[in-house]
Amino acid sequence: MNATRPGQGPEGRSSALAQARIGHQDIRAIRGPLVVVGGVDGVGWDESAEIATPEGLRHGLVLDLDGDQATVQIFEGTEGLTPGGIEVRFGGRPLHIPVGTDWLGRVCNGRGAPLDGGPPITASQVAPVSGWPLNPVEREPPREPILTGVSVIDALTTLVRGQKLPIFSVAGLPHLSLATQIAAQSVSPGTEFRVVFAAMGLTHADIAFVRDRLEARTASGELVLLLNAADDPPIERILTPRLALTIAEHLAFEDGADVLVLLSDMTNYAEAVREVSAARREIPARRGYPGYLYSDLATLYERCGRVRGRDGSVTIVPVLTMPAGDITHPVPDLTGYITEGQIVLSPELAARGVYPPVDTLSSLSRLMRSGAGPGRTRDDHLDVAAQMLAALARARQSAALAELVGASSLGETDRAYLAYRDVMEQDLLNQGHAESRTLEDTLDRAWRALAALPRQELTMVSPAQVAAHLPTSGEAADDG
Structure with a gap:
């Protein structure tokens, strides 16, 4: 996992730093959260950028390229910016973040900036938020249970280390409460266990609920909390799960911990993908989502698993709301193709006062037999x-x-x-x-x-x- 990658050796880093020193002041347009920069060369999609303003640095990503123009989305927004008063410097590589145990116990926003009053996260190692492709030959099959303390999940849809098991819900059901309960009380017997919770597109009231519910585990240094609000830029919403998984991969495959990653709400994430796709002027496909939504979701979900010869694992529980309860909607439909089962919440059970309202006959964990039974949970x-x-x-x-x-x-x-x-x-x-x-x-x-x-x-x-x-x-x- 620490091997030098193309473009990351001494020559690659020198080239990136050289590009980062070039300041571009040819600002041709500012539209909403977007800045169009002219006179660029050698810049690529998803490349990181810094925007020097009179008030300080802002940060962004390259969304689109057209000739010598680059369209950059600014994380902090463009309020107060004027074309003649800013300078854009490109990073020469996709966005990287520091990785390591310094993330544990921290509460940050969707791009990793602290919300808890602590200092910025620093570390001697950095990793790209897009992650590294994992050789399928090096994967180990998921095994051993993660016990959530929620009876219906532990008994009937057992979660297994290295699995991806989504929760399908409907607006108005307590999926966020269930996700925070799983994050607060899950354990993996006999291992060092860590949790990364990434919230995407939540209201400020829901964010306050998540922080309060997970305060004890955060304070114990076992949990990382990344919180993206509904009024934050959509590009940040796309970055949030990637930051969460990058942090989790290092904790798992370098530090040997078993890491549970909860992603809520993936429907909000998909909406952000659609919005950014429209900003790139891409041709829409099914229900306005880009044609690559399946592969985009797969680049997230497939970052879970176990690696041969290494301790630790990454387990993913995505939470998504099905618009109008439609399980054939592109987001749950494509998620179901990629993941290994689903936990489906039922409005009828919720109406009868049952919590969590899990529809047990519509739910399954396809890897349950790998993590339950004799020698793992209980013989019966x-x-x-x-x-x-x-x-x-x-x-x-x-x-x-x-x-x-x-x-x-x-x-x-x-x-x-x-x-x-x-x-x-x-x-x-x-x-x-x-x-x-x-x-x-x-x-x-x-x-x-x-x-x-x-x-x-x-x-x-x-x-x-x-x-x-x-x-x-x-x-x-x-x-x-």
């Missing part, structure tokens, strides 16, 4: 999860039948499945916003829900597991 975990999902599917059929003929007309077995669903929702799925449950407690709650079913219906768990874990009617009543 995979079997009891399969039994619970099968029983819930049958309970939905019983509920639909009850709506047609009435619950009193159902048979004893159907009524047992309805009772099972109620116990599962209220005892297993439903938990407090700040409640962290152990895996033992979660699986014991799962068995208590299964105790509502007739013994002959438990066909996916072994008799030995039933004897060891299934509570008797009296024990189940006492626990309830």
Whole structure:
């Protein structure tokens, strides 16, 4: 990971520094957050830039090139700037940031500037925010669990180190609360565990909520917080997840930590990609998004994983809201192609007062078998999860039948499945916003829900597991 890259050796760095010293004062236009600079040569897309103003330095990225003109988006905006009063210096390379453990415990904005009153982040090493391509041959398959303390996730959609597992939600559902709960209480047993939380396009009220909810873990030096507000420039929103992943990669592959990265909200990120694409005058594709949205999302999601011969891992949990609840919208649709499962939130469960309102039959973790079961969580975990999902599917059929003929007309077995669903929702799925449950407690709650079913219906768990874990009617009543 530390090998010299093309353009990063002594000659490459000298060339970049030489370009950085050239000041361009041919400012041909200032439009909103954009500055059009003339007389440029040898400048590339996404190259970093510094803008010298009478009030101090501002920063930007090259969005578009046309002949000898470069269009630069200014992170801090162009308010107060005049064409004759600024000078633009190009960095000669894409944006780099310092990396290392100095990020831990810090609260910064979407471009890495401190919001916590502390000094700017400095380090002896820097890395490009775009990251380095990872050789697929050097990837190790994800394995071992990350326990979130959220029962429905740990029991039925177990998160695995090195996995990418998105949360699909709808506006108005508590996805941000769930994301902060996962960030606040997740652990990876037996390892050095770190969390990077990147917020994109949030309101100031939501940002205040995130800071307050994650204050304890931030203060403990286990978490990095990057906060991009809805009124910040869209180019910053595009940079925020890349900064988060660059920080996480160094903590994982150089320092050996297992790092969980939460990205919320990826729909806001995609909207920023669309806005920047329009500024570049690119031809729009599906629903106005650029045709490269799939590959753009993949450049983020595929930065997770494990590397052969190195300790540590990067696990990604993107959070996105589906416009109008449409799972075929380009953002959830493309995310589903790239990632390894999904956690889907349900408005119906939320209306019944269940938190987190996870639709368990629409959710899955395709790598759950790599991180759960004997030697990883508990021997009965995979079997009891399969039994619970099968029983819930049958309970939905019983509920639909009850709506047609009435619950009193159902048979004893159907009524047992309805009772099972109620116990599962209220005892297993439903938990407090700040409640962290152990895996033992979660699986014991799962068995208590299964105790509502007739013994002959438990066909996916072994008799030995039933004897060891299934509570008797009296024990189940006492626990309830």
